[in-house]
Amino acid sequence: MTRPAVRIAGTGSSPPERVLTNAELSRTVDTSEEWIVQRTGIVERRIAAPGDCPSDLGVRAARRALEEARVDPAEVDLILCANTLADQIFPGTSCFIQRTLGCTNSGALDVNAACTGFLYALHCAWGMIESGRHRNVLCIGTETLSRMTNWKDRTTCVLFGDGAGAVLLQASDKPGSAFLAGSLGADGNQAELVQSPGGGARIPPGKGDVDPATYTIQMDGRAVYKFAVNKFVELCERTAAQAGVGLGDVALLVPHQMNLRIIEAAAERLRFPKERILVNIQKYGNTSAASVPTAFDEAVREGRLRRGDLALLVAFGGGLTWGSLLLRY
Ligand code: ACO
Secondary structure, rough: OOOOEEEEEEEEOOOEEEEEHHHHHHOOOOOHHHHHHHHOOOOOOEOOOOOOOHHHHHHHHHHHHHHHHHHHHOOOOOEEOOOOOOOOOOOHHHHHHHHHHOOOOOOEEEEEEEEHHHHHHHHHHHHHHHHHOOEEEEEEEEEEEEHHOOOOOOOOOOOOOOOEEEEEEEEOOOOOOOOEEEEEEEEEHHHHEEOOOOOOOOOOOOOOOOOOOHHOOEOOOHHHHHHHHHHHHHHHHHHHHHHEEEOOHHOOEOOOOOHHHHHHHHHHHOOHHHHEEOOOOHHOOOOOOOOHHHHHHHHHHOOOOOOOOOOEEEEOOOOOOEEEEEOOO
């Protein structure tokens, strides 16, 4: 029996409406518009409305992907939701999405691999579809990192934003999978480089006189930066080689939007032309697991990616984790 192939049936994204500019931020924390733009490329970011949780943003992105694919929610048989900060400790964010969308015939699973979460979700869906067990898998990346940002810490609060993106993957009986090559990796020895140590079993919420910063994002920015540039280059080269293509054949590189300087440094080392890289960090900042699906949806909607084009997705983040995927759209 031939294995079903993976097909990309629809994409969607839903950045929150509220825009937080660098100018606004520099009135509340010791920074400047120039510093943020020069060191990160970020001009503004979006902040989720007070009543919105990751599931609310995720539902909006998923609805757009389902509409584009013309798939009824009842036809979805698996939801994989990548998020760092979930709606609540449990049940998973994916269960709230399943309920709101009315995906009455679907399983629901959360994937937490920080900024790499969406790549992990895509790889899981790839395996599920090719095994023949699932036919319509909804992959979502959704984040409200603004809720775990230390707004007094200028070294982190300028970086992050909220958002959500989704891709509906479908089993196809036609030969030729959209997913060609890719890999996932992790190094738990570097878990402390970027983390939020509070709120889990190690330091439970509301435990005595814990510094409130323990429940926010903490990181060694320079070390994460160095790791990201090296991993970016290695992933691109390795993934293209795995698929037997040259980077010159890749129509669009869609990287995790972490820092414009990281993207530019890696592109220079790879000699990859800037015009073929999707960059939207100036509008959204780093939206963690939402960054790649939001950028991918933008590429599709703006016609930067056409059916048949090769796209290379790469992401890296807390864990440390990393992942790549070369696909034919
Ligand atoms: N405004 C003004 N000055 C600042 C700010 C700010 N917002 N932030 C830091 N500075 C200062 C520092 O205090 C330092 O001052 P000093 O020289 O007097 O000590 C100076 O600027 C330089 O600091 P660096 O840390 O060397 O600045 P760098 O150029 O490395 O940029 C940055 C810092 C933007 C954080 C960069 O290292 C970076 O982007 N790293 C990657 C981090 C990241 O993306 N983390 C997310 C992980 S993803 C996840 O899984 C959630």
